[in-house]
Amino acid sequence: xQLLNASGCLDALTAPGVARALDAFVTKTVTPQExxxxxxxxxxxxxxxxxxxIGLANPGxxxxxxxTLPALRSIxxxxxxxxxxxxxxxxxxxxxxxxxxxGVGAVELNLSCPNVDEAPESAAEIVAACRAATALPLYAKxxxxxxxxxxxxxxVEAAGADGLSLVNxxxxxxxxxxxxxxxxxxxxxxxxxxxxPIALAAVYACRCATQLPIVGMGGVQTGRDVLELVACxxxxxxxxxxxxxxxxxxxxxxxxxxEAVADAGFENVDDAFCAAHEAVALTDNSL
Amino acid sequence: xxxxxxxxxxxEWLGAYALLRVTRGSLDPGIPGQFFMLEAPGRVLPRPxxxxxxxxxxxxxxxxxxxxxxxxxxxxEPGEEIAVFGPLGNxxxxxxxxxxxxxxxxxxAPLPYLSEALERPPAVLGFRTEQHAEAAVLVPNAxxxxxPVLVTEAMPAGRDVLACGPEPMLEAVRALAPAAQLAxxxxxxxxxxxxxxxxxxxxxxxxxxxxxGPVLCSS
Numbered sequence: 001x002q003l004l005n006a007s008g009c010l011d012a013l014t015a016p017g018v019a020r021a022l023d024a025f026v027t028k029t030v031t032p033q034e035x036x037x038x039x040x041x042x043x044x045x046x047x048x049x050x051x052x053x054i055g056l057a058n059p060g061x062x063x064x065x066x067x068t069l070p071a072l073r074s075i076x077x078x079x080x081x082x083x084x085x086x087x088x089x090x091x092x093x094x095x096x097x098x099x100x101x102x103g104v105g106a107v108e109l110n111l112s113c114p115n116v117d118e119a120p121e122s123a124a125e126i127v128a129a130c131r132a133a134t135a136l137p138l139y140a141k142x143x144x145x146x147x148x149x150x151x152x153x154x155x156v157e158a159a160g161a162d163g164l165s166l167v168n169x170x171x172x173x174x175x176x177x178x179x180x181x182x183x184x185x186x187x188x189x190x191x192x193x194x195x196x197p198i199a200l201a202a203v204y205a206c207r208c209a210t211q212l213p214i215v216g217m218g219g220v221q222t223g224r225d226v227l228e229l230v231a232c233x234x235x236x237x238x239x240x241x242x243x244x245x246x247x248x249x250x251x252x253x254x255x256x257x258x259e260a261v262a263d264a265g266f267e268n269v270d271d272a273f274c275a276a277h278e279a280v281a282l283t284d285n286s287l
Numbered sequence: 288x289x290x291x292x293x294x295x296x297x298x299e300w301l302g303a304y305a306l307l308r309v310t311r312g313s314l315d316p317g318i319p320g321q322f323f324m325l326e327a328p329g330r331v332l333p334r335p336x337x338x339x340x341x342x343x344x345x346x347x348x349x350x351x352x353x354x355x356x357x358x359x360x361x362x363x364e365p366g367e368e369i370a371v372f373g374p375l376g377n378x379x380x381x382x383x384x385x386x387x388x389x390x391x392x393x394x395x396a397p398l399p400y401l402s403e404a405l406e407r408p409p410a411v412l413g414f415r416t417e418q419h420a421e422a423a424v425l426v427p428n429a430x431x432x433x434x435p436v437l438v439t440e441a442m443p444a445g446r447d448v449l450a451c452g453p454e455p456m457l458e459a460v461r462a463l464a465p466a467a468q469l470a471x472x473x474x475x476x477x478x479x480x481x482x483x484x485x486x487x488x489x490x491x492x493x494x495x496x497x498x499x500g501p502v503l504c505s506s
Contacts, residue, residue, distance in 0.1 A: 014480030014498055028483075036493050043476050043484030045332045045356070050476060054483045057493070192331045244477035245326070245333055247372065248290055 001230060001269050003250055006217045006240035007082035007108060007141070008054065013068070016075045018243065021250035025077045026238065027068070029084035029110045030094060034060035044174045044182035049192030049219070050241055051172050053185045056084055056113055061094050065101070073103040080139070084110040088129035099134035107136050108215075109161075112143035112168035113189075124155040131160030139215060141165035142206075144198045150209035163213035165238070166202045170195065192241040195219040200232050204276060207233025221249075223256025227264060231275040288479070289314055290372035295363045296345055302421025304393065305350045305361035306339065309371060316341035317374025319381070319401035320451075320470050320502040323348070324478040326370035327356035334360065335475045337397035337451070337501070338374065339425065346371065349422065351393035375478045376501050379468050381405060383447035388426065389438050389460055389467075391452025392419060397470060399425040401449060409446075413438035413456070439463055470502045 002023035011028070012019035019025040037057025044051045059068060072079055081104050085091045091109060098104050109130060111123045127140055140156040142149055144167035153164055169189025174182045181187075199218025206214060216234025219241070220226055226237045242249045257269060266272045296308040307325075314323075316338055324333040325348065334356045340347040352361040363369065379397075381404055388410035390398045395412055402410065410429040413436070414420040423431045432441050439459045442448070448467035450460045457469045473496045476482040486493040489503060 008483070009481060011480045018481075037483065037486070039493070040486055041474060042486060043474050043482060045330065045476075047355075048331070050331055052476075052482070052484060057483055057486075241331065241476075244482050245331065246290070246370070247477075247479060247481075 001226075001234075002236040003226075003254065004080065004215060004236060004238040005243060006238040007110065009240045009243045012075050012077065013071055015247060018247045018250065019075055019077050022077065022239075023236075024080050024105060025072070025075070026080040026108055027064075027072065027082050028058055029056050029082040029113065030058050030061055030064045031056055031084045031086075032061050032090050032093060034058070034063065039184045041182060041184050042188075044188070046172070046174050046190075046192075046194075048194035049172075049190055050244075051174055051183055051188035051190055052169070053183045053188035055185075056110075061097060065097060069101065069103070078105045079103050080106045080108050082108045082110050082141070083130075084113060085126075088126045091126045092129035092133040095130040095136070095138075096133040099136060104136060106139055106163075107134065108139040108141050108165050110141050110168070111156075112141055122155075123152055124159040127156045127159035127161045137162040139163040139165045139213075141168055142202070143168050143170070144195075144202045144218070145170050148205075149202045150205040153206040153209050153212070157210050157212055161212065163215065163235075164206055164210070165215040165217065166206060166234075167195070167199045167218045170198065191219070193219045193221060196225060196228075200228060203229055203234050204232040207274060207277065220253070222260070223253050223258070224260040226253055226257050227260045227269065227272055228276075230269055231272050233274050233277065235273070288373055288375055290370055292368045293346070293371045295365050295367045295369070297365055298361060298363055301349075301424065302418040303351070303416070304419070304422045305352060306347055306425075307350050307360055307363065308342070308345050308347045309369070311341070311344050311346050314346060314371060315374060316346060316400070318378030319404050320378030320397050321374035321376050322478065322501060323371055323373030323375065324475075325360060327359045328363070328367075328369065329359055330356045332356070332476050333370070333372065333478070335375075335478050335497075337470065338400050339396050340399050340403075349393065349396040349425070372478065376497050377499070379449050379470070379502050380504075383449070385446045387411070387443065387446035387448050388429075389442060389448055389450035389452070390426070391438055391456040394450075394452030394456070394470070394472075395422060395426060397451055402426055402428075409443075411438045411441045413452070466504070468502055468504055471496055471500055
């Protein structure tokens with residue numbers, strides 16, 4: 001089990017020590033053109049999570065390759081590049097540019113940003129175009145808002161995805177005292193502790209549908225949360241909103257994980273892989 | 288910058304504001320104008336607070352309890368622990384020959400520590416009520432104005448202005464003193480460049496206040 005960050009939840013250049021505490025660093029999403037992102041106000045706290053409308057702020061593909069990537073490489077942590085766009089060819093061109101680039105271990109296709117207006121083409125079309133453009137491992141990052149996320153998982157697997165990242169944020173809205181939206185664009189991506197049951201359900205459903213590696217993420221705060229995602233079928237786990245509150249979360253979560261594994265009656269974390277599915281099988285058999 | 292669990296020494300009320308004092312541990316108090324992220328008990332995100340005072344073995348933060356996070360901070364009891372992360376961001380430049388501190392409301396928060404560093408220069412502080420103005424005792428050599436009088440009406444000319452306050456005040460100060468150093472505020476989730484939530488327009492571009500600021504030179 002590898003511990004990663006959720007894309008957009010850590011800048012390895014401003015906090016290299018935090019990035020080095022992870023097994024791999026996932027970049028903020030790179031789009032073909034530079035994007036300044038959405039105007040402020042961009043974030044709002046809610047009772048059980050937070051909303052963001054950053055809007056894929058990034059320097060664009062060319063500057064990412066020329067400036068950001070070399071700087072990230074010098075940090076010495078394996079890199080995953082999150083790739084975004086507004087058409088299959090947008091994604092594929094960035095994948096082609098990354099193909100054969102030193103230091104990039106995998107590409108995560110951001111198929112599910114809730115904060116941009118442009119609707120991307122279907123997840124499977126984008127994955128197929130990227131598959132043709134690169135030999136790098138391709139992880140498809142999916143939205144938990146799909147009616148049947150397992151169906152999307154099967155489709156991206158058939159299109160050539162090597163893994164899944166589950167889940168992105170889900171759209172939410174928060175109002176201020178005067179009943180006006182707190183965020184500049186009203187709606188934003190909802191993350192934090194409230195997302196955990198949604199993430200568990202998505203990982204669980206997709207594990208029933210595919211044997212692909214899954215990076216589980218959504219509301220992870222503790223080692224126990226990591227273990228629950230693994231029990232639902234995650235092979236890796238990413239930290240998101242918790243990194244904002246606690247930059248020491250990677251090492252803390254790892255030490256809590258060891259304890260949580262023992263408390264749940266397992267020898268090591270790998271033994272707990274898919275444990276939640278076995279429990280259902282037992283329940284079914286007992287009927 | 289370090290993150291440590293620190294225990295609360297006291298919460299002292301100064302009119303409408305609460306001065307939260309925590310043990311310093313091995314945290315560096317940093318430069319005046321820098322800030323710390325304080326864990327707000329029961330909340331998802333910490334709150335950014337500039338350092339108000341650095342008494343021996345302590346760090347003190349001035350809190351305006353206006354929301355769930357700041358109210359949780361102001362309700363802390365001595366002995367309770369919170370995570371404190373910092374110092375973060377860029378503080379004020381202290382190499383100014385004729386400093387004048389200008390603060391508005393909770394924006395006076397970094398001025399007591401700044402005043403100490405600059406050897407108690409003159410200050411002009413503005414508040415919306417007499418009760419809020421009670422916090423002015425923290426800043427030596429201060430002239431206090433209360434709404435509807437504005438700090439810009441009391442600012443002497445020809446000084447090197449270092450200011451912190453609400454955005455309209457900072458804009459008005461900048462109009463009078465174009466070279467002023469201004470400490471800005473924005474909602475922040477992380478304080479260390481991770482979230483891209485605290486962007487403000489700097490030189491025509493959206494930049495992260497936690498990395499580029501919070502103190503910016505206006506010209």
